Amino acid sequence: MKNSAAKAKEVAPQSDPVKKMGDLEKQIGELKTQLEALSKSSPENKIALILFSGELDKALASFVIATGAAAMGMDVVMFFTFWGTPILRDKAKKVAGKDFMGKMFGAILPKGISGVKLSKMNMAGMGTAMMKSLMKKKNVASLEQMLELAAEMGVRIFICEMSMDLMGFKREEMIEYPNLTFCGVAKFLEEAQNSKVQLFI
């Protein structure tokens, strides 16, 4: 810092005070412009999560992080893609007009948040059932409750359109959610670009 200040003094010694003041003014203007630009490009207090996985444990982790971040006042964006997409299906909704592959994906993949399974120790559903009963016993909110909480806290949810298209899901079979957007990867990147934290789960 000393060097820079010293240099500034050298550059304009004993010059005309009015001219000098104009020069200082100009320098301040430049600093303002640079500071504004830097401020604009610096990230917002935001977290962007990609939920690629469709398992209970990873979905749980992403909702714990999402609601925790929202509780801390962060803006939260969740992007559901690939195996994460079927988590947001509404099991009460039925849609017609699917082709063979769409029907097959529809039948094999979990229908909504209550059908999600553990990535390990699922043991034909026993492990998943035990984990759910444990979560209840230990007062950990269920995925359904966390989704509700996320909605109340203003967590924004994006669903990847390419994944929906690949798996033959239609918009009409997805859940009702206050901040739901169907979008592509560009929209997610826009959000991730100016967020402080990004996680691929």
Place this chain on the structure above:
Amino acid sequence: MKNSAAKAKEVAPQSDPVKKMGDLEKQIGELKTQLEALSKSSPENKIALILFSGELDKALASFVIATGAAAMGMDVVMFFTFWGTPILRDKAKKVAGKDFMGKMFGAILPKGISGVKLSKMNMAGMGTAMMKSLMKKKNVASLEQMLELAAEMGVRIFICEMSMDLMGFKREEMIEYPNLTFCGVAKFLEEAQNSKVQLFI
């Protein structure tokens, strides 16, 4: 930049020099305040890793990244959650008073860093044994050595209390480590918020 400087000149032309100097002073003060605020909100030279997975390959990746970052002078934070939690159990320690589920998780999950297995090609332990022998042959440090190295390098480790609670692990059965903290997701987010790099592994 030119526009801004020109504008600054327009705003206060031929004004009283003393008043003008006061004005410049005020502008400099404002710039300082803005710069301080921006500087405070900009990330530290820090990396925050979440180790969610409990497999040898992913644990290896996270420790390679952690110790590599520490060697580069970065502040390193590792957050062990879910299947990552049992990696930090001390196999020499025994605890009493666990309930049925706690005992079951205790028996099924790997006990400490030496019990960790590959996510792929485990082949009933053969793949994992081969990988470990390969790592030795190729002079890649073992997980045990990396944990020691991490401790020496000041890598801070956080263990997720919710995961411990779910799996019935007790603090007394975890390893001794110089920078070990038991905490919740909020603590992790605090660290992640002002770190340059965050990874969910």
Place this chain on the structure above:
Amino acid sequence: MKNSAAKAKEVAPQSDPVKKMGDLEKQIGELKTQLEALSKSSPENKIALILFSGELDKALASFVIATGAAAMGMDVVMFFTFWGTPILRDKAKKVAGKDFMGKMFGAILPKGISGVKLSKMNMAGMGTAMMKSLMKKKNVASLEQMLELAAEMGVRIFICEMSMDLMGFKREEMIEYPNLTFCGVAKFLEEAQNSKVQLFI
């Protein structure tokens, strides 16, 4: 902001104008130095992806993100490590002189981008074949096409040398790619440190 400006006024009231101007100059110099330092440490418009997984779905996700980010004008760095490494093998190339373990890894792991399988529902290759046919039908680019696109768009690819060494892969058996670098974790961290987005896939 008011406080700071008021404080600045208190510090130097009714002082010699020339001295005061020199003082303002010094302050501006200091602000410049601080702003430069902050600007240098702020991240570039860059995304750093680690592809640790070797599955079709995750490789697909990483290339969709990589090419999407490149299309938005971001600098893109992909770091292939562990199970992601064999994706970049060239199936037309043969290398001699591998030891037993190297030959085994070479035989078991997918040889290049066309041998990559789904992480779920692979069903002895049927699921993977169906997904590939679906991608074609739905006009989603294949991995081979995405790799070509990535090359055209200037996406830079790094291959983890430790992984290659562990799995016995040689440089001569990897694909030709315009921006290919063989490196260690330090190089990746250097890139990740000043990127806006980092994902571990």
